[in-house]
Amino acid sequence: MELRPLLITNARLLGSEIGSLLVTEGRIAALNPNETPDGTETVDAKGQWLAPGIIDLGVFATDKPAFHFGGITRAALMPDAGPLDDPGLVERAAKGGKPDLWVHPVAAATKGLVGKELAEIGLMKSAGARAIATGRTRIADSGVMRRVLAYAASLDLVTIIHAEDEGLTAGAVATDGEMATRLGLASAPAIAEAIAIARDLALVEETGAPVHFRQVTTARGLDLIRAAKAKGLPVLCGITPAHLFLADTAIGDFRTFARLSPPLRSEDNRLACLAAVADGTIDVLSSGHDPRGPEDKRLPFAEALPGMAGAETLLAFGLNLVRDGHVTPARLFDMLAATPARLLGLNAGRLAVGMEADLILIDDGTPWQVDAKKMAAYAGNTPFDGMPVQGRATAMWKGGLRVR
Amino acid sequence: MTSSTIRPASDYPPGGDAFRHRHLIGIAQLTPWEISYVLDAAEEWVDLNRSGAAKHDDRLAGLTIINAFFENSTRTLLSFEIAGKRLGADVVNMHAAQSSVKKGETLIDTAMTLNAMRADAMVIRHGSSGAVQLIADKVDCPVLNAGDGRHEHPTQALLDALTIRRRLGRVEGLTIAICGDVLHSRVARSNILALTLLGNEVRVVAPATLTPPAVDRMHVTTFTDMDEGLKDADVVMMLRLQNERMDGAYLPSAREYHALYGLTPKRLEKAKPDAIVMHPGPMNRGVEIDSSVADHPTRSTITEQVEMGVAVRMACLDILTRRQRGVAGWN
Numbered sequence A: 001m002e003l004r005p006l007l008i009t010n011a012r013l014l015g016s017e018i019g020s021l022l023v024t025e026g027r028i029a030a031l032n033p034n035e036t037p038d039g040t041e042t043v044d045a046k047g048q049w050l051a052p053g054i055i056d057l058g059v060f061a062t063d064k065p066a067f068h069f070g071g072i073t074r075a076a077l078m079p080d081a082g083p084l085d086d087p088g089l090v091e092r093a094a095k096g097g098k099p100d101l102w103v104h105p106v107a108a109a110t111k112g113l114v115g116k117e118l119a120e121i122g123l124m125k126s127a128g129a130r131a132i133a134t135g136r137t138r139i140a141d142s143g144v145m146r147r148v149l150a151y152a153a154s155l156d157l158v159t160i161i162h163a164e165d166e167g168l169t170a171g172a173v174a175t176d177g178e179m180a181t182r183l184g185l186a187s188a189p190a191i192a193e194a195i196a197i198a199r200d201l202a203l204v205e206e207t208g209a210p211v212h213f214r215q216v217t218t219a220r221g222l223d224l225i226r227a228a229k230a231k232g233l234p235v236l237c238g239i240t241p242a243h244l245f246l247a248d249t250a251i252g253d254f255r256t257f258a259r260l261s262p263p264l265r266s267e268d269n270r271l272a273c274l275a276a277v278a279d280g281t282i283d284v285l286s287s288g289h290d291p292r293g294p295e296d297k298r299l300p301f302a303e304a305l306p307g308m309a310g311a312e313t314l315l316a317f318g319l320n321l322v323r324d325g326h327v328t329p330a331r332l333f334d335m336l337a338a339t340p341a342r343l344l345g346l347n348a349g350r351l352a353v354g355m356e357a358d359l360i361l362i363d364d365g366t367p368w369q370v371d372a373k374k375m376a377a378y379a380g381n382t383p384f385d386g387m388p389v390q391g392r393a394t395a396m397w398k399g400g401l402r403v404r
Numbered sequence B: 001m002t003s004s005t006i007r008p009a010s011d012y013p014p015g016g017d018a019f020r021h022r023h024l025i026g027i028a029q030l031t032p033w034e035i036s037y038v039l040d041a042a043e044e045w046v047d048l049n050r051s052g053a054a055k056h057d058d059r060l061a062g063l064t065i066i067n068a069f070f071e072n073s074t075r076t077l078l079s080f081e082i083a084g085k086r087l088g089a090d091v092v093n094m095h096a097a098q099s100s101v102k103k104g105e106t107l108i109d110t111a112m113t114l115n116a117m118r119a120d121a122m123v124i125r126h127g128s129s130g131a132v133q134l135i136a137d138k139v140d141c142p143v144l145n146a147g148d149g150r151h152e153h154p155t156q157a158l159l160d161a162l163t164i165r166r167r168l169g170r171v172e173g174l175t176i177a178i179c180g181d182v183l184h185s186r187v188a189r190s191n192i193l194a195l196t197l198l199g200n201e202v203r204v205v206a207p208a209t210l211t212p213p214a215v216d217r218m219h220v221t222t223f224t225d226m227d228e229g230l231k232d233a234d235v236v237m238m239l240r241l242q243n244e245r246m247d248g249a250y251l252p253s254a255r256e257y258h259a260l261y262g263l264t265p266k267r268l269e270k271a272k273p274d275a276i277v278m279h280p281g282p283m284n285r286g287v288e289i290d291s292s293v294a295d296h297p298t299r300s301t302i303t304e305q306v307e308m309g310v311a312v313r314m315a316c317l318d319i320l321t322r323r324q325r326g327v328a329g330w331n
Helices: A064-069 A087-094 A121-126 A142-154 A178-183 A191-207 A219-230 A241-245 A248-254 A267-278 A314-323 A329-344 B032-049 B075-086 B107-116 B131-136 B154-168 B186-197 B226-230 B254-261 B302-320
Strands: A006-013 A018-024 A027-031 A041-044 A049-052 A054-059 A072-077 A102-108 A131-133 A159-161 A211-213 A235-239 A359-369 A388-398 B064-069 B090-095 B121-126 B143-148 B175-179 B201-205 B221-223 B235-238 B276-278
Touching (some): A049 A329, A072 A388, A087 A102, A142 A191, A178 A248, A219 A267, A235 A329, A241 A267, B032 B075, B064 B075, B075 B090, B143 B154, B143 B302, B154 B186, B154 B235, B154 B276, B154 B302, B175 B186, B201 B226, B276 B302
Parallel strands (some): A072 A102, A102 A131, A159 A211, B175 B201, B235 B276
Antiparallel strands (some): A049 A359, A359 A388
16 A cells, blocks of 8 residues: 555644644654645644654553554563563564554563573564563562663663562562551562662662663652652653552452552552652653453452553543643653653654654543443453543554554 | 441341341441341350250251352361251352362352352352452352451451450450451451441550551551550450461561460460450460460350350351341341
């Protein structure tokens, strides 16, 4: 199929002024162009928002229907399934969604994600890996972690870190507090996160290696990140909407859909996370998409596996942050697209000339209700079941090609 | 705290309104008067159980009760079995060790299988917190929680409350010390809920490593010094210390635990002179409790607790099956 030039008119660019955008040969050619090439197809956005397609940094499954529903054009796939510790597996994962969804594999930092021996990071980079990650757990051995960071940095790859101290969190399925105690669930103190972050920041300071803490969910963890950024360390951090909009009360009645990793935190910590989104400490908003069926979730709480299907609700909860005054629309799309693109080294994620034309139109006002039984994802394990939200992607282009 | 809209524990509404629950999952769902209602009902069964040869009532005749125990138990299982049989029900026991649970069948599938056998009530024990509620949500009959993980063990709390009430004449306004491995104890959680709900001062006396986080949010005061925690207590409730806690992870050794937290005659002197000593059993004599205290003829209530257990479970089985049996006022 030949690509015709595309002009999207009457759109609010990144949710602000009305403008238009021209796409030729799959790339953004001009903003508010004065003239357009012959044969240009014109789409009237009717005042809807025009934004870059979401680049979802850190998903656990390639789940195209969910990503397309959620306005996600690219997803960075975490290495846990597989695990992605071999160039062949990375190459195959990279082809997983093409052409209408691009999957960027994140390579396992260590063989088998066991945290002992370096994986073939260089070969996996050649095979298409855009970053490396420690997976669902951290690397316990500080010596191994130091070598991983230094080695990845020499290959210009960011290391994506899960920050929880394994000694404190062993066996725990919730955060210490009244909720866990009343339910009789094994829990760990919230400082398990700050302890892990503190170690890795010391290693970053020593090696100069760039890192991204995929989820920082506690006030103390965020304070450490804030201080590290003030020192100029190459540190980014992210969060998912769950820790911004839910506290540990959501696990009441043993709701396994709210069993997450890291676990939901106290209300104080939730508010600290919102403040960190507002002050710019948190750089990335991602879905952590991890669809899990009844075989993994319809179990007693402690036996259920952690994770949530988040791809479909990511944009709507991002728009909540705008509506509640925590971020501007422009900053929201920095968190959802521009910063992830920079981290992964992609020529995408912004409405700028020369970028890949991965675009979405958003009706920011459409009300809808999250319904676990009617999700596009292959499992409906959302802790937001039943919640009313507003705003969804109404159209989507990947590389200038209409996807939906 | 008191409000005119809160019904006192001694005053429960008539008919089915006295206990408005389909299941007995935990004390957390109950009101003070619902607890009193069960205790009053149990009193009658105590009398029947003591009445010599004819310890039988046929009100549950024709009903099938399944005791599904996914975790080992001797006394609770036996207690429920006797309770069901004294009420004339057909009682069937399922032990996890003999069941398809070991073959990888999920808990829900097992529950649906039991449900298809048309049980009229299920009594369930499971090692995982929340497992009993999970089953209750899927089956058509009343479910009684016989202990789920560290979460709740409601019939134990009810039988403890009944024991206290019979011994001390009331179960309100008392000072009650719950001592031992509170962190891992469902008995402690259910008792904290029941006893605070009924208006007692509840203390948690435990080593720091076995005190649940934020347990003060359950309206208890915490002590790590046992002598302090027992001071002027009306009731000393000991908990069983599981052997696996003594291996160094939570506690250095059994003998150190005994030295710091064992209930000795000397330590018991800190409590009120007529304070009673309770233990849910089975006991580790010489670890959490000395034999001379456990066997004390007037102060130990340990065998009485076992007796009250049967009566309380009879009351619970009776009350929860009234809807199926078409008892007037219980729709």
